Amino acid sequence: MRKNMFTLALTGLIIIILVITVFPREETGLPAEQEEPPLQAKEALAKLAEAEQNEETEALEQLAHREDAVGFAAILALAELEEENREEYLRRALALYDNNETRFKLADYLAEADEEEAIDAYLKLLPNSHALEALKGLGAEQALILDGLFAGGHWQKIIEVLSDQNGSLADQEKLYLARALVERGSFDKAEPILKELVQRHPEDDTLLWQYARTLEAMEQTEEAMALYRRLEGTGGQRLGRLYERVGEPKKAAAAYAKSPEPAARWRGAVLWDEMGYQEEALPLYLQLSEESGSYQDDALYRSYLLLKEAADPQSEELHEELSKHPVWMLRLGQNVQWPQLSQSAQGQSLVPERLEAYQAAGREELIEVELGIAWERGTAADKVAVGKWYLSQENYLQSSRWGMRALREEPDNRQGYELGYPRPFGDEIKQAAAEFALEPELLWAVMREESRFQPAVASHAGAVGLLQIMPATGEEIATNLGLEFDRQMLTEPEVNIRFGAYYLRAMLNRYDDDLDKALAAYNGGPGNVNRWQSSELGATRAGFPTAVTFFETRQYITKVTDSYLTYQWLYNN
Structure with missing residues (x-):
């Protein structure tokens, strides 16, 4: 009986398999295992x-x-x-x-x-x-x-919340109020609160630092320095600045060196370096070269130079790292190691089709959502496609952002590079470059870092347009070129590019075609360049970048030069 039941079951299973095989589904015309394609x-x-x-x-x-x-x-x-x-x-x-x-x-x-x-x-x-x-x-x-x-650093809101409160505040609330007042620059209001708290909690380093900072701002320098010394490393950055202000560079360098802040240790290393104490400077540079952050590359470069000068074999290890950065190789007079590029991102993207559909349907709110999803979750192909979508609208700011985002996914993607380093306003750039004997790639590099290709953008300092011309400088250039000036003309691409090229050529002439100094003058002013190059460290071409004391200007030189070399490699190689 069991054998018969087994035989029947087996026969039934075979029939089912035959039916499925011989008579496939006809409802959709698709094989059973295939799903419907997603809707467009x-x-x-x-x-x-x-x-x-x-x-x-x-x-x-x-x-x-x-x-x-x-x-x-x-x-x-x-x-x-x-x-x-x-x-x-x-x-x-x-x-x-x-x-x-x-x-x-x-x-x-x-x-x-x-x-x-x-x-x-x-x-x-x-x-x-x-x-x-x-x-x-x-x-x-x-x-x-x-x-x-x-x-979240919401200082004004803290002041509002605690100012509305009736009665006395707890110590922690007083600390928050005092910190908020310090951050908002209301030192006179913060001082009595902090003084009271420090008297009750003399071992609290956070309170001591805030009180010292307040006393410093109120020009009670000796009292502030005494507190910073008590704090040792935590107070090192502020103490170093005060020592510099009173003309004691050795004490300043020693104070900076104890600080946990990279900016302070960088300044300490530079001070030791300028005073000829390379044995004190080098450990700080090496320390910073191993820490991710804004000072890593600068510290790596200076460490390499000092080790190379001392014939230390460790310099070869640092050279390997430096070879990945175009600007450092240029300064060292050596070849840059550029990546081999692929022609296109892998895969197809549906994002532009979706954006066009949302736009046509009047669903503008979905565009922002789609872009947000693509930015965080999209493939390199998605990001390249969005970059091209923005490029078709001549929105070079966004097309370059999306191109650089694509390079994070696929670092060897040529389309990502071309979006990240576009060449807008080509006729105006080439004309100005020819007039003032500049390479077009240099002007595009300056434009990329100054304005991200936005003709009407204005900085907090008042600089205007593609190459960020200050109105006073623009008026002087206009006079030299025999033009009538008004501020609005700086938003016109042709005028702004011509004025920027004129000024950049003037700085190159002034500093014997030294690109680092010309760019530093373009960003930080020739007066500061004169001061930096007259220092012990800045007197040499190799040492000048390290001697630049403005963080923004030092970064600017590196970014523009990197962009300039990238433009040359990408389009002229």
């Missing part, structure tokens, strides 16, 4: 609009699996329709595209469901006034609110 952007958008209007949860669920702006919108629509699952949907939406509007929706929902989680959600939205009021309404401890404001 226009179709998905139309389906989303219909589902939103008719509150069709099944259709929205299908769309919610998409990892694009349509999927994000579908998830939010489901969050509104399905109260019991709202939290889950809102968290899904945030996982796809993190933004404050959705964070507020989640926090507001949690306020009715889970007060503890709601408080945590609102704390992340500070200093927004709605979040602050919601936290108060939920009975959140003021210490929590102040911690959140303090962590």
